[in-house]
Amino acid sequence: MLEVRDLSAAYSGKHVLKSLNFSLQAGEMLAVIGPNGAGKSTLVRVLSGILPPQSGQVLFNGKNLAKLPPAERAQLIAVVPQARSIPPAYTAWQVVMLGRTPYLNWFGQTSPQDDELVHLAMERTSTLELAPRLVGELSGGELQRVLLARALVQTTPVLLLDEPTTHLDLQYQISLLKQVQDLIHRPAGWALANGHGAPGALVVLHDLNLVARFADRVLLLVQGQLRALGSVSEVLQPEMLSEAFGIALDVVQNPIGAHPLVVAR
């Protein structure tokens, strides 16, 4: 579905991503991990069209995304940003409705169908009761779910989440990723609104145990290069992680669950 071909990107002449090749499938959660400065956020910025690639391509079903106008690209790729940079004086409903922007006219006129989608997305993210409140009054966890709802009403086949759990406490980290997983595996209703099937999600995550629990596949980035790509058990290997993160790590069998645990030695 989403295919990254030989992608390189640079900030002011400095190479940040080097010849990446991978793809994102419909209905999967691909976790992107790696130490700070590995280029994870840059990857999100390039995929979402903020930063033009230096070379290589990002293709959606064969279409080069760099050549699309912003509105068309926003109909294919939605981004859940970190919750910090949200203007506080809008209501949650207004914020979610802005996710319809790529489908709206210049005046931002909305239709009953738009209202319906917003309603549906807020229901799915359990934010409906927050709708009339100003986002400045919401907790980090609530705001992050509102932003997820905003991405959902873009009804895109691709979701990008840039460290969505960073400012959340444990309970919210789990519930947010559960919701994303649920949307990917049970996309009924909203995802079909623009004729695409189940969406695929690329999630940048720091917490390797969340990765182990939720990801379908894992991509390990080190210094802008793809170090490993595969299933959780293939990529979460002690030697590889220790080398990548520069600290001795062990991967142990979780005594109470099916997923492995990553611990510092």
Next chain:
Amino acid sequence: MLAAAMLFSILVGSVPISFAALVEALQSGAETTAGKILFSLRLPRTILVAMTGAALAGSGTAYQGLFRNPLADPYLIGVASGAGLGAVAAMSLRWPYTTLGLMAVPLAAFASGLLTVAIVYALAKVGRAIPASNLILSGVAVSSFATALTSFLMLRSSGELRRALAWLLGGATMSGWQPVLALLPYWAVGLGILLTLGHALNVLQFGDEQAQQLGLPVTRVRRLIIIAASLTTAAAVSFAGIIGFVGLIIPHILRLLTGADYRRLLPLSLVGGAVLLLAADVLARVLLAPQELPVGIVTALAGAPFFLWVLRRSRQASFWS
């Protein structure tokens, strides 16, 4: 409220007109003395003041949204002074006092206003962000520079200095219908564009990156906002001089009253700006009657304390970011 303010503005002045006289004049046309004052002086002035107030508040709202900064105002970020410089430069060329000649003045004001905002923008930018303090500081610096050049031009020109000074302080000293007609096209085009930008401004509040990810052609939209807001400001400055703080006060009050949605904020700010400036103009006419104060003095007397209040507030509260 707008209607009441306009009515007030028509009736009050060095020759007060009673309501009865207004009714009589409306019936008999411009025959009576009151009718003459009414139709050739008061009415055009009232309309000009209302249009100017709407223009200043509308462009103030747009600038605040564009820079995502509660202190942006055509006056504070230097656009008004820049436009003033262009206007004075054009006036010193002594175009004939006709509608067409008058229309050249706002064109020059528009060009130099646009140049000013470009300079301020470039100076204030740090990386990809525009910190509030930088915006105001570079606005003040560029504004002082433009004002100095304007003063120089005025001193050099042989025209009546007092009149130019009064214009610069914001007094609708030009009378009659010609300025209204000359202002109208710029005003209508500028505000017409601004009024369509409510949704785009809403999306822009989330920052350039998110706006782009939401599908907004950010660069194009930003350019359009700057052009429309600067055109509007230039038009207002050309005919009413440099009037500060209207573009600061109105969006603030309205935002507190109606929330952050620019689709509502923009049209309301036009009405609010017109009402505020009409009120200030009436005050300017009656405070030292029969002498008239430049209206810019009145708005500055009320606006400067307001500015300080906003400054304090935006430092404490998480109101904006």
